[in-house]
Amino acid sequence: MDSCETDGWDAGFNADQKFNVIHIHPTRRCNLACRHCYSTSGPGIRHELAVGPLNPFLEYTFENGFNIVSISGGEPFLYGQLKDLLKAAKRIGYLTQVATNGMLLKSAKNQECLEYLDLIAVSLDGFADQHDQIRCLNGAFEKTVQGIEFLKSIGKDFGIIHTVTNQSWPILIRLADFAFDKGAKLFQLHPLEYYGRAQNEFSTDRLTQESLHRSFILARYLKAKYYGRMHVQFDVFHRDYLMDFPQAVSLYGKDFTITKHNFPDFVKTIVVDEWGSVVPFSYGFSSEFEICNVRDYNRARDPFQHFVETKGAALYELIENCFREIEGDEHHDIVAWTEFVVARSLAASSKLVECLN
Amino acid sequence: METTSKIEDFLMSNLSDNRMDKAMLKKLSSAVDKLRKHDVVVERIWRYGQPAIDGIVVSSRVRVKDFGRLSNIFDIPELWKAEVFPIGLPYPEILQVNMRIGEQIEPPRHGFL
16 A cells, blocks of 8 residues: 555556455465464464355456455465466466465475466565564574575565564665565565454554554655665555545545446455455455355356445445544554454444344 | 665664654654655655754655646645755756754745755
């Protein structure tokens, strides 16, 4: 986001193109159990989403304006059907990317998957001590760096994703330098979100506005420093920016009505979890706003049409309420929008349940 | 000409200064955001005032032909001074613009020098 620019970065993604993303979390199985993991992924989780029912849904969403498949998890390279999913997505016409810890890239099986990927986003939580401490594994940093170097050696486009914490803002300049030196095309900063394992692990160390201000200023500096060479993105909005450009969060005024035609302008991102549930905007968004389940997908029913008819108005009202809340809160200038809107969606759902009871 | 490393050390020392409180950071990030809106690339940031921080200076460069984009910069809260230095005499193509945001510590000179 970072005030929602898309000022082009050369990884097969055209700056002038409009992006609509399907984030797929096909499994929460992971080789790590990171302290900040919003999906509480970890070893030992067996369930995964089958590709079979996903394919026709991906065809439907592509026909309806979505053009990027982004696979996360869990660790995507532990998903048994990753290659099948990527092949299907490429056949349909999607740009493809994964968010990975980068530790499993060198296996022969996973190298076959790389062929079908346009971008690999590797998460890095700092330098050795900081990264290993958050990943709960000594040597994790070294293995991730080996993965990054492997990607560089085969000429694959990759980016670095960093979760910003109160401890990490002082290293952002050095981390960006590191990413650039390694050949990254993207340096993405994401604020720590208080979901999943992070709720317990960071309960006494929530990301402060001071840290967010500092990170925002540094991100702006880094954006200027690497302009045209490495795309720098910070997934937050400045409150002033939102007040000037409410359309950045899909707010288009009181007369706006969601239709199937403008659905991709309003919901720029949809998320599929390991159970096949499809929700708007972000992982963890309230199931009250579920668009459909890919396992029950029926082209004749037209999920987007059904969604806008039954839940579109309520979703728009939720976005309007979020915006008004931000507008009236002068103490929070840097807004982690996805975390904010997920929290409000869950609160809205619990109120709805109370009413029904 | 300062090296990038020195500029970054300077930026980090300013951001790490424990006198740089939330209110000052708020002004600073707001200014940075407003300048981005005007397509101004922020080059340097430093504080002024001793011992208390009275404000910050944001330094940026714009091309002469893009100078018009700065026409609304006084919308930025508490911006009270902007100094413009041409770079590349005798035919400057770039302008360095230093903007002071915060408390006025000298008589204001609104407008461009």
